[in-house]
Amino acid sequence: MKKKIHQLLVFSFLILLSSCSKDAYDDYYERPDSLEPPIYQRLESLGNFKNLLVLIEKAGYKDILGKAGYWTMMAPNDEAFTKYFQEQGITDVNKIDAETAAKIVRYALIYNAFRTEQLSDYQSATGWVTDNAFRRRTAYYDGFVNKTINGESKVIVGANRNGAYAIGDNNNKYISYFTDEHFAAKSLSAVDFNYFYPNAQYSGFNVMDSKVTQADIVAENGIIHEVNKVNLPLPTLEQYLQQNPKYSKFRELLEDHGLVSYYFNQDVTNTYRNYTGKSDNVYIKFYDPTLSFSPNNENYLKQADNDGQSDFYTMLVPENGPLQEFIDKVLLKNYTSLNVLPQYIFRDFINAHMVQNAVWPSKGPAYSNALNENLRFNFNSDIVEAKILSNGFFYGTNKIQKSNLFYSVYTSAYLDPKFTMATRIMNDGSGLKEMISNINTKYTLFLPSDAKLTEMGFGYNATLSTWTYVNPAVGGASATSAIARARLLRILYNGIVQTPNGELNDLSGSGIIRSGDIDLPGEYIKWNNNKLYAAGNEVTGGVPVGIVGYEDQQNGRTYYVDNLLQYSEEMQGLKIKRLSETANSQYLSFFNYLKNSSLYDAVTGKIQGVELGTSYTFVIPNNAAIAKAVTKGALPTSVSPTLQPDKDLVTDFIKAHILVNKTASDDGLTTGEFETLKKDGFGEKIYVLVQSTPGTLSFRDSYLNWAHYIPAQSNNLADRSLIHLVDNYLTYQQ
The missing domain is CATH 2.30.180 (FAS1 domain)
Incomplete structure (x- = not known):
């Protein structure tokens, strides 16, 4: 009984306390008198937005803007509407339909409230980036559109990502504005503004071409910026193209x-059906x-x-x-x-x-x-x-x-269906496209047709995205896709030559030149009386490359050819052997030592330490220089010595005359010290100095002895190699 009486007293006390504190409670939570009214009421109180208020009601936004939210409104005043009525040929705001009203109101509404000083700042994920913004997302979006596509009526929506679509994103339009702060940060000026709006005045704060006449009008649920023009939603780039027949060719x-x-x-279709009550399917338009x-x-x-x-x-x-x-x-x-x-x-x-x-x-x-x-x-x-x-x-x-792609030597293949294989491999990440389409660098391109590539065993399987190669000379042996691609790539690279001064515009004479460019040197090719030779074309029985036509592009010349600039697949030793077999050959003495040494394989022509696919320069002393080397003790008297020290002497002599990882010619492109196959007693590399200018080529050993090339018998092609005859031999530390 006492417990019940105690509970009743406590309850009565709480009621009394509550009634006494109600006034204080209401005072604490009552809307402050100093708080501005919401946007709708604020526009009413300002007095010069009567037309806009009518449109807000017509668009169904009175309740939204009259209560909560967080908006920025670029609000056109009544003077702006007077101009708009004149432009549209209407008498008053009542002539504006609900759809247009919604466009005007929603495009004037920006999500979130921004004072003037905030509009220039970009809201990045890591914080505000000062003076880096000139656009904001509005409440307006196009939504579903009916279009006739290939004669069929469809409901479509535009992609809201590049190449993709995100569900729940309405693809809202943005509005652009221009402030002194942003222009100063980006080194822009009124010149940029007037380029787009020649009849408007830049004021330091413009919303498109309208002027902000009063900024930072505070409301309970946002910020109002008064503007002197009615702004309708702008079209997208796509929509503007569709509206302008003078750009119809580009649109096509x-x-x-x-x-x-x-x-x-399906998701977008469900949204559409729920919203409209219609049964149409919806398609997303992707680029x-x-x-x-x-x-x-x-x-x-x-x-x-x-x-x-x-x-x-x-x-x-x-x-x-x-x-x-x-x-x-x-x-x-x-x-x-x-x-x-x-x-x-x-x-x-x-x-x-x-x-x-x-x-x-x-x-x-x-x-x-x-x-x-x-x-x-x-x-x-x-x-x-x-x-x-x-x-x-x-x-x-x-x-x-x-564009480079349409005015360079690359264009010759790119825009001609007879050269699709060359174009395909140039485009597949090989780097050839980027190289030869650079119109700031001059090239000569020797371009084989699909028909010639097919005849020579190359093909492409578009279904499997694989290259094919069947060697017509080796019983139809086929290669894997990677090897086939590598073969073709190397052949085509033989036909790309950087020619800054049009060095190959006249092929009636003779000469030698390096393919590729400065950054990635290729192999050497030669020409003689409009015939071309790569190392593979110089092999016994090889067929030269003929010119069947040409065209000049902005960055050089393209020659159309009747054969491939083949690379050699034989060992360099076989080429030296053939050079020694000509009448009165000046290569003979050197080769006699080579063929009897432990370095040489007489069947394959392989020289120990020399591999196919690697760059070399062979510096071959002529017969007189070999005789001098014998006299000086740099070589034994016998070309086929029996004693091991004499055999080692021959081996070291040969290695000292082979430069590794470098192909030097008389074109002035190669100068410096380069390693040879020879190593000293401590396993350290032996180097030779190469000096080259156009028309000269010399080699110097560590004892300052010079060997000069003999032009008429030098620049012989082999696999990624050049073979030169010189007038002296190179010495080295014993």
């Missing part, structure tokens, strides 16, 4: 040749993932959630006239129609006109396109139209980007 290249696909998506970006993607790269605040895309699009001229003169030079061009040509052409960054006009030439080429447009004379769109800068141009 982009959309009608396999770079666009439509894929049914080829190898393109720099998807022109319908509003989200920039999405490598970070907000990266669209700080950057977006650029597309430079030629008008129909210059593009048609390019199609006729370049793309269709060797093809009957665009429909038969390989798809990679369309990819490359479009990528040549894409930049994965915002290309500001004052800095245009400093940017590179998706092919890593500098932009080759004069932004003062080549741009006929400049637009800021929702996901990028659009530049209409009166010329095409003169």
Whole structure:
């Protein structure tokens, strides 16, 4: 009984306490008088947003903006609407339908509240990046669109990633603005603003081409910036292309040749059906993932959630006239129609006109396109139209980007169906494409056709993505795909020659030149009266390479050839042997010592320590120099000695005249000290100094003895090697 009375007293006390503290409780949690009203009410109180308020109600946003949330509103004032009515030919706000009202209101709404000083900062995943932003995501998105695709009506949505789609992302449009802080940080100016908006005035804070007349109007649920123009949602790069017939040729290249696909998506279809009550299937429109970006993607790269605040895309699009001229003169030079061009040509052409960054006009030439080429447009004379769109800068141009791929010696194979095998291997990561398409470096290209490669045993299995090679000279023996590719790659590299001064424009005389470029030297090839020889073509019975035609490109000349510049697969010793067998051969004395030494295999011609596929220079003393070496005791008198010290003397002498990992000629490309096969008594390498200038070649040993090459009998080709006759022998430490 006492317990119950005690509980009743405690309960009565709590009621009394509660009633006494209610006023204090209400005072603590009551909305402060100093707090500004929500955005809707704030616009009402300001008095000059009557038209906008009507549209907010018509768009169904009164309740949203009149209560909670966290927004920035770029709010057009009544003066802005007066101008808009005149432009649209309407009398008042009541003539604006609900759909247009929603566009105006939602595009004016930015997620999250930003004061002026915050709008220039990029919200990165690691924190705010000062003055690095000029865009923000709005509440507006296009959503589902009805399109006729190949004669069939479809409901589609655009990709919201580059080459992909993320469920739950509406692909919201962005709005661009321009502030002094961002312009100063990026070294931009009013010149950049007026390039896009020539009839507007840069004020230091513009939302597109409208001026912010009053900034940082505080509301309970966000920030209002008053603007003097009604801004409608901007089109994407894709939409702008579709709207402008003067760029229809470019759009056809982009959309009608396999770079666009439509894929049914069940999740998106379910959303559409739930939202509309309709039964249509929904397809996502994707662009080829190898393109720099998807022109319908509003989200920039999405490598970070907000990266669209700080950057977006650029597309430079030629008008129909210059593009048609390019199609006729370049793309269709060797093809009957665009429909038969390989798809990679369309990819490359479009990528040549894409930049994965915002290309500001004052800095245009400093940017590179998706092919890593500098932009080759004069932004003062080549741009006929400049637009800021929702996901990028659009530049209409009166010329095409003169891409390396379409104006270099690489083009000769790339745009001709007779050379698809050469093009394929150049494009497969070999590095050949990047090398010979560089229009800043001059090359000569010797190009074999598919027919010739097939005749010589090469092929490509497109189904299995494998190279094939069947040796027509060795009973039809076949090679693995890797070996077949390596063989073809080496042959084609023999036909790529860096020629900065057009050294091979006239092949009527004779000479020798190194293939490849400075960074990756190739093997030597020779020419004589319009016939070419690589080491494999000089083998007994080898067939030279003839010229069947040529064309000049911006970075050199392409010769069309009737044979392959074959590499040699025989040991270098066999070549030295043949050189010794000619009448009155000056190689004979050296070879007599070589063939009787323990270094030489008479069957294969292999010299111990010399391997196929490695670069060598053979410095062969002539008969007089060998006689001198015998007199000086550098060689034994007998070419076939029986005593071991004399045998060792011969072995060391031969090794001292073979340079390892270096092929030296009289072209001035090779100068310095290079190792030989010879090692001293301590196992240390013996080196020879090589001096080369155009037309001269000399070798010096450690005793300062010089051996000079004899031009008429030097520069003999072997596997990755040159064999020279010299007028002296090289000595070495015993």
